[in-house]
Amino acid sequence: MSQISIEKELQQAYLEYSLSVIIGRAIPDVRDGLKPVHRRILYAMHELGNTFNRPYKKSARVVGDVIGKYHPHGDAAVYDALVRMAQDFSMREPLVDGQGNFGSLDGDAPAAMRYTEVRMAKLTSHFLADIDKDTVAFRPNYDNTLTEPEVLPTKVPNLLINGSSGIAVGMATNIPPHNLGETIAATIHLLDNPEASIEELMVHLPGPDFPTGALLYGREGLREAYRTGRGSVRMRGRVEVERRKGDLEAIVIREIPYGINKANLVERIAALVGERKIEGVADLRDESDRNGIRIVLDLKRGTVAEVLINQLYKFTPLDTAFNINMLAVVGGRPKLLTLKDALAQFLAHRREVVLRRSRFDLEKAQARAHILEGLRIALDFIDEVVALIRASASPAEAKTRLMERFGLSDAQAQAILDMRLQRLTNLEREALVREYTEVLQRIEYLQSVINNPEVLRSVIREELAELRDTFATPRRSQFLEHEPGSIDVEDIIPDEPVVITISQNGYIKRTSLEVYRQQRRGGTGVTGVQVAEEDFITTLITATTHQWINFFSNRGKMYQLKVHQLPEASRTSRGKHLANLLSLDDGEQIAAAMACREMEEGKFYFFYTRQGTVKRTATELYRNVRSQGLIALSMRPEDELVGVLEVAEDDEMILVSQNGYSIRFPVAEVRAMGRAATGVRGMQLRSGDGVVAGVVVPREGTQELLTVSAGGYGKRTPLAQFRAQSRGGMGIINMRITPRTGPVVGACLADPSDAIVLLTSAGKIIRISAEDISVLGRATQGVRLVRLEEGHVVVAFDLAPAESSA
Incomplete structure (x- = not known):
């Protein structure tokens, strides 16, 4: 009784299985560009006399002959292969002339094989020409009762014309389709000039030609594919802008990238519109018919069509890559081919035939x-x-x-x-x-x-x-004259000043700063945002559309978005909930937000919490913010983050508490720590007190410390009145708190030329000039800034910089 090694036996069996899948199923032959199942289908049709100039036959008849004589696999697999050869959106030159329902670009399944009829396409006759003249070798079929051709004596360089895709064991092929006329022109050029270079061949065959058309770019990746066998080319759908009545416009998608499911593309666009990642679309319709693709997006008045088109290219498969891997069977073995290799192997086959x-x-x-x-x-x-x-x-x-x-x-x-x-x-x-x-x-x-x-x-x-x-037919896929760079919607979005508001319940929006007209001190304000009765605005930021917005939650996590990614809304709109924009955990709320251009080296983030804890960390540690958020600092369970500032090492800080106290100390007293550190004590708080604001002391200028209370009172105080102390002290009085003034809601630095924008719990916004606010000492209660309705308080405020306050 002999013994065998199980390991060696398994290795040998798996190797034989792998070769069987590679050679006999998944990878096309370089000579006729066909996989065995396609070759057997065409040969069975030839044997049936199912040629282009004879009547159609039922698909079931063809499939039956294929599986009964040559291909011992399931009828579904054979019919799927037959259907694909009849689809003009899958094959650049269909090899089967089909009659009936053979599926669609929307992914619809074809009719059952008993309902459809087929015959060879006229071009296919040139695949089997002279097959009865001993032009190719034959081999026994699976049961040794018949013979079948090892390869077809094709006159057509099909590997490149129709391309191929397949996944084998440990390897895959993905060859794009090409134009028949261009491919043959390149083949003839190589026939006449055997030493021709890839660049010379690309003069005749510039690139793929997909059956669904679309625009192509990325020539360098294409050259790499033709030189080495691996590379990529980018496909971009063809989009037109149609003018409608009343100065309205519509975007019409006429061609889509090869291999993209049209129905899924429409669903994706609809989802983006529903999520408001793409805005300005009034209606979306698929008007495609037998004459071609037509996906229509009706635009709202004022929508810039070019911006929306770029958003479609960026957020949908309307712009995608075709990764080329020119792997084919050569001499019974898989081989990666260059463009010249593929053409040369075909010519060698033609010589032999x-x-x-x-x-x-x-x-x-x-x-x-x-x-x-x-x-x-x-x-x-x-x-x-x-x-x-x-x-x-x-x-x-x-x-x-x-x-x-x-x-x-x-x-x-x-x-x-x-x-x-x-x-x-x-x-x-x-x-x-x-x-x-x-x-x-x-x-x-x-x-x-x-x-x-x-x-x-x-x-x-x-x-x-x-x-x-x-x-030969005209080329369908056209190359773009100019290579587009990476799609950046920001390139065509104006860098304009906006007001960003966040409510207590987490609703956010951006609104152009121009909608808020400047008023005199003591005015009643204009309606800035309509919120639910139990909701009110807590945060207001002025920024520009190209800046980043860094969000810091009460639990010490950091999130990041571009300002133009925030939902744009009218002055009275509530906006969109942050939960739809950020991956917030249950119970997590945004405690602070700040605008910035980039994370500069040598700068630090300065964190301060309700209980007076502070921490300084280098900004470069926060450059790579994941969509799920980033740990900004570790929080004690009973504490919460109040605010974050960007500081330099030689800056000074002022912390302000709700009971009207403040402390000024050098930032350098807080050593730089890692992202996950908790921090140190910045201010010793009295009972019932809590930190509400922090400001960086300027080195020079005419700015004062502007303090605003919940009762609508405020004042400007010279910074010189705030003497420097050591970190961790109890501080000095900043504002005299009375029942009329209410607690301090915040403080910031203000210049006389600045405009101040205040929000009330009633959802009203008032914008006043800083020079209309009196300059008073530390121990005063300030002057009235806004006349509040009974039961309402000031909940947030911010500066509108001088250059945007006109």
């Missing part, structure tokens, strides 16, 4: 010439031949006597015996002589094809040129 065909035809011609020579002898001695035959006792005796008398071969003697009497007429004699002359010329030509490489080359060239002249 033409030579084998010529040898086959030469043998036939020589055999016919041999017979004609015998017939000529018989006609020259017709009387003697007739007498000899009449004198013979049997056909066998007549044949023997003819061979002995005239030196004929068995075949010649038999042909004479089979000759009809009508061949003895003068016309038939002349036809016989003419045929003999033509056969001799044919023999001479075929011998020149076999023996002279130049004649062989001219034959291949003529056949390719005829194929091109008959089947």
Whole structure:
């Protein structure tokens, strides 16, 4: 009893299985560009006589012949392959002419095989031309009862024209389709110039030509693919802008990238519109029909079509890459091919086919010439031949006597015996002589094809040129004249000042700063945002659309968005909930937000919490903010983050508490820490007090500390009145708090030229000039800034910088 190694046996079995999948199922042959299932389908149709000039046959008949004779697999797999060869949106040159429902770009399934009918496409006849002339090798089918071709004697460089895709064991292929005319032009150029470079071939074959059209760019990736076998080309849907009545516009998508499901694309666009990632779309319709694709987006008045088109390219598969991997079976093994390799292998196949065909035809011609020579002898001695035959006792005796008398071969003697009497007429004699002359010329030509490489080359060239002249069609995929860079919507969004508001319940919006007109101190304000009765605005920021907004939650996490990604809304709109924009945990709220251009080196984030804890951390540690957020600092369970400021190491800080106290100390007293650190004590708080604001002391300028209370009071106080202390002290009075003033809601630095924007719990906004606010000492309660309705308080405020406050 012999023993075997299980490990070695499994390795060998898996290797054989892998090769079987690679060679026999998933990877196309470089010569005819077909996988075995496609080759067997076409050969079965050929055997059935299911050609382009004959009636259609039921698909089930073809599938039955394929699985019964050549392909021992499921009928569904064979029918799927048959269907794909009939889809003009899958194949650049369909190989099957289908009648019935063969699916759609929307991913609709084809009708069952018993309902559809097929026949070969006209081009497919050139795949099987001369197959009966011993042009290719045949092998036994799976049960050794029939034979099938190992490869088709195709005149068509199908590997490049229709491309291929497939996944095998440990490897895959993904070859794009190309234009037939361009591919044949490149093939002829290589035939005439065997040393041609890839660049020279690309003059004739500039790139893929997809059946669904679309625009192409990324030529360098394409050159890399043609040079090495691996690379990529970018596809971009063709979009038009249509003018409508009333100065309205519509975006119409006329072509989509190859391989994209149209229904899924429409659903994706609809989802983006619903999520308000794409705004300005009034209606979305798919008006596609048998004449082509037509996806219509009606735009709202004032929407910039170019911006929305760029958003479509950025957020949907309307702009996508085709990754090229030119892997094919060469000599029974998978090989990565360059463009030149693919064309050269096809030409080598054509040489072999033409030579084998010529040898086959030469043998036939020589055999016919041999017979004609015998017939000529018989006609020259017709009387003697007739007498000899009449004198013979049997056909066998007549044949023997003819061979002995005239030196004929068995075949010649038999042909004479089979000759009809009508061949003895003068016309038939002349036809016989003419045929003999033509056969001799044919023999001479075929011998020149076999023996002279130049004649062989001219034959291949003529056949390719005829194929091109008959089947070439215009290119569908056009190259963009200018290579677009990475799509950045920001490039066409104006960098404009906006007001960003966040409510207590987490609703956020951005509004142009221009909608808030400047008023005098003491005014009643204008309605800035309508919120629910139990909601009110807590945060207001002025920024520009190209800035980042860094959000810091009460739990110490950081999130980040571009300002233009925030929902734009009218002055009275509530906006969109932050939960739809940020990945917030349950119970997590945004405690602070700040605008910035970039994370500068040498800068620090300064964190301060309700209980007076502070922390300083380098800003570069916060550059890579994930969509799920980033830990900004570790929080004690009973504490919460109040605010974050950007500081330099030589800055000074002022912390302000709700009970009207403040402390000023150097930032350097707070050592730089890591992101996950908790921090140190910044201010010793009295009972019931809590930090509400922090400001960075400027090194020079005319700014004062502006303090605002909940009761609508405020004042500007010279910074000189706030003496520097050591970190961790209890601080000094900043504002005298009374029942009328209410607690301090915040503080900031203000210049006389600044405008102040205040929000009330009633959802009203008032904008006043800072120079209208009195400059008072630390221990005063300030002056009235806004006249509040009963039961309402000031909940937030911010500065509108001088350059945007006009």
